[in-house]
Amino acid sequence: MSQAEDESATIRKFIIAGVLLTIGTVIVFSLAMFMGTFDTSTREAREAFERQQLERRLQxxxxxxxxxxxxxxxxxxxxxxxxxxxxxxxxxxxxxDTDVAEEDEADDVQRGEDVYAAVCMACHDAGLMDALRLDDEDGWVELMDERGGLDELVENAITGIGGMPARGGDSDLSDEEVRAAVVYMLEEAGLDVADD
Incomplete structure (x- = not known):
């Protein structure tokens, strides 16, 4: 074979490889978009949480x-x-009458399950950015031992640690709400948490 034929064959190979990569990328992207249409719970939970936050700000x-x-x-x-x-x-x-004000304040505190659904679920359900999955009981036990217990885990969730931002990225959450979310996740993972 001559040098011109070798160069021509090499160029053809690059073109074919480029076309195949492009087709593969389009197929993977299409599948990802198609699969993303099935699970709307995260988006719906986020919208409900944002609606609740907006209503609280407008009170x-x-x-x-x-x-x-x-x-x-x-x-x-x-x-x-x-x-x-x-x-x-x-x-x-x-x-x-201060009871009414205290009741209003208590109503504003979100349950751990609601905070989890609105803020934490995006990472902890799928294990994104090395987040412990909700169902990883052994991982949560190890983390509790490593961090020294519930109070330290809550403190880490409030201040942020590793890839997790402070308060899971929602600065409107109170310390009490963050604690409730951590307790909820630990209990869902199968740990017996005595939260006083």
Whole structure:
């Protein structure tokens, strides 16, 4: 064979390899897109969580109390210190019901299962970025021993560790909600967690 024929054969091989790689990439990409249409639970959980966060942000911050027990507020207090003291004493006599505020606060705390579905499931269901899978009981036991228990695992989840961002990437989660999610994952993995 001559040198020109060798070069021509080499070029043909590169072209054929390029075409085959392109076809293979298109097939793999199409299969991935097709398979991704079956599991919508992660997307639906994320949308529900974002909707809940938006509703929480839109809630009223305060309320105007309109009844006979409401304390009068006057601008005279700036000019008359004795009037300011009298208004403060009158305000202390007003019976304020704090149970309603505490109930509202308790309602805002998400359950561990909900936090997991909205934030943690994306990585821990599939084991993405070396995240422990939810069903890996031996892995969770080993991690608990390595980190020194539940409190240290919760602290790692709050501050972030390795590829996991702080609070799983949702800065709106409270420490209590993060703890509830960690406890939920440990219990789902089969560990008996005594959370006080």
């Amino acid at each position: 009223s911050v305060g309320a105007v109390r309109v009844d006979e027990d409401a304390a009068d507020v006057s601008l005279e207090a700036e000019e008359d210190p004795e009037a300011a003291v009298a208004a403060a004493e009158e305000a202390e006599d007003v019976d304020v």
